[in-house]
Amino acid sequence: MTQHIAQEPYIALKGISKAYNIGGQAVPIFSGLDLCIPHGDFVAVMGPSGSGKSTLLNMLAGIDRPDAGSLRIGASHLDQMGEAARSSWRAHHMGIVFQFYNLLPILTAAENVELPLLLKPLSRRERRIRVERVLDLVGLGGRERQYPGVMSGGQQQRVGIARAIVCDPGLLLCDEPTGDLDRKSADEILEMLCFLNRQLGKTIVMVTHDPQAALHAKRTLHLDKGDFVEERRAA
Amino acid sequence: MTFFDLARKNAWRKPLRTLLLMVCIAVAFLIYGLAASFVAGAQGAAGASDELLGVMSATGRTQPLPMALMPRIAADPEVAAVGYMTRMRGFIEVEKNVVAVSAVDPGLLMSVNGKELGLTADLVDAIGQARENVLVGRALADAQGWTAGQRIAVTTFDIAKQDGSRDWRFEIAGIFEGENASTDTYFMIGRYDYVNAVRARGKDTVDAFIVRPQASAVPDLAAHIDQLFANSAAPTRTQSEKQFLEAFLRQYADIGMIVNLVTGAAFVTVLMIVVNTMVFAVRERLFEIGVLKTLGFSQTRIVALILGETLFVFAIGGGCGLALAKLATVFAGPNLGLVFSPLVFAKALAILLVLGFATGALPALNAIRTPIINAFRSR
Secondary structure, three states, X not given: OOOOOOOOEEEEEEEEEEXXXXXXXXXXXXXXXXXXXXXXXXXXXXXXXXOOHHHHHHHHOOOXXXXXXXXXXXXXXXXXXXXXXXXXXXXXXXXXEOOOOOOOOOOOHHHHHHHHHHXXXXXXXXXXXXXXXXXXXXXXXXXXXXXXXXXXXXXXXXXXXXXXXXXXXXXXXXXXXXXXXXXHHHHHHHHHHHHHHHHHOOEEEEEOXXXXXXXXXXXXXXXXXXXXXXXXXXX | OOHHHHHHHHHOOOHHHHHHHHHHHHHHHHHHHHHHHHHHHHHHOOOOOOOOEEEEEOOOOOOOEEXXXXXXXXXXXXXXXXXXXXXXXXXXXXXXXXXXXXXXXXXXXXXXXXXXXXXXXXXXXXXXXXXXXXXXXXXXXXXXXXXXXXXXXXXXXXOOEOOOOOEEEEEEEEEEOOOOOOOOOOOEEEEHHHHHHHEOOOOOEEOEEEEEEOXXXXXXXXHHHHHHOOOOOOOEEEEEHHHHHHHHHHHHOOHHHHHHHHHHHHHHHHHHHHHHHHHHHHHHOHHHHHHHHHHOOOHHHHHHHHHHHHHHHHHHHHHHHHHHHHHHHHHXXXXXXXXXXXXXXXXXXXXXXHHHHHHHHHHHHHHHHOOHHHHHHOO
């Protein structure tokens, strides 16, 4: 077990244990995992399949709960929250970028981005202004009315990023954000994440298999068999 | 975009499927609208007075009562006015074109029942001009295409003339409208003095006396009237007009129960179809529901989204069905006795809401019970 202690931890996992019941047998994923991520960090998490990357991300997103241990993000103790409180927390504090974008095909780019804003007490005009601003930010100004089906993978991922940041969350979780993209598009997306981290101060945790993607992060953690085995800091 | 827009777009995700669902719901509500309008109209029973009393023979509705009973009924201090009536049933040209003529004293009928039938002094004057004159109800006049001044011939089923003929010739002196849409106007008003003078048998008898009680009359006036003739040669049975019509209809069938069964079956079928379709529709996009939950949509909002979707489908489908039912009552209502009353509409609206919620409940429950992790695995 490796400890990653940094000053002013924004994310603090302590003694996290998690096991899945597979075929009536408890298969442990984590047994006492610790992790600290300071505010404004950009962390890439790498590791082989089955190492627990996705489980870690799901727990950070509050869509899965640890069996034991404490999980704090900002002032919120996710391990102690019920389903409703975690939903509300996700709506206000976290944005997520998926590998396969996960846009709703029946909605336009602007409407997809607007989805999280429906949970906030904003007028229609305020929502529209915010949506236009983030679509401009990700370089998709003028494509508000396009449906995901007619967009390239890179463009869809930009919409996904716009959706993730439209509520201005402090934490951005990225699940293989470049896994479905060509190199050029992948680099553009990674540059955008770097911009969000450096210019807007977002804390980013990115799960990836791609070593080149991981190079964009400030530090890379290697996860294997439910534990961090290596840490590399960017030069 | 609003929350409702999202529900609406989800509903239109597969337009053909949604359209078929709406048609299915529209048909069910059309059936309900027509059936409920029929019950509300109940061939005039709904428009029939609960206040007016009909005095008939206790031995059977087809048994006549002697005219001599009238003074004793009229003498009762609880009675405001009394009229009488002999009902002639017959047909125009072909036997299936059945009509009825109520042979009355027009003046007495005016005082007893004139307001409900929409009789005016001019109409009473008009029928008084000649013995063969009749007043025709609006529904009957429209159905037959008759106008005032026209001469008609009614062939009666049961009342023969002294010469053996059953053909009765009348002249239409006017058309009465009825107090409102639910008033039965599918009959004619003729003159009793003419019918009584010409008919071969049953002279000086009537089929019923019509009684308007005093405003302050005791509630059991009907029983009181029956008591007057309890031990006479012509015992009576007194009922309100409404009770009479409802009992009359029940001779053939309990229409209310039939309507409830038919509409109940239609709604249960719709419920099954829509629930089944919605369960599949929600299951198909369980992944997207997982995405929405990840974005922070609470269970309450997911439930509201799915219920909103089913309510949208029911509102459009049910609305179309009820609009068609309303149109049918406007165009064919008077002939068929259909009355699309505000109560029918309110009941339909309540059913629509209940069915909308009921059909959305199961898929909504499935959606919220599925953990996000499992929802993501469903793709």
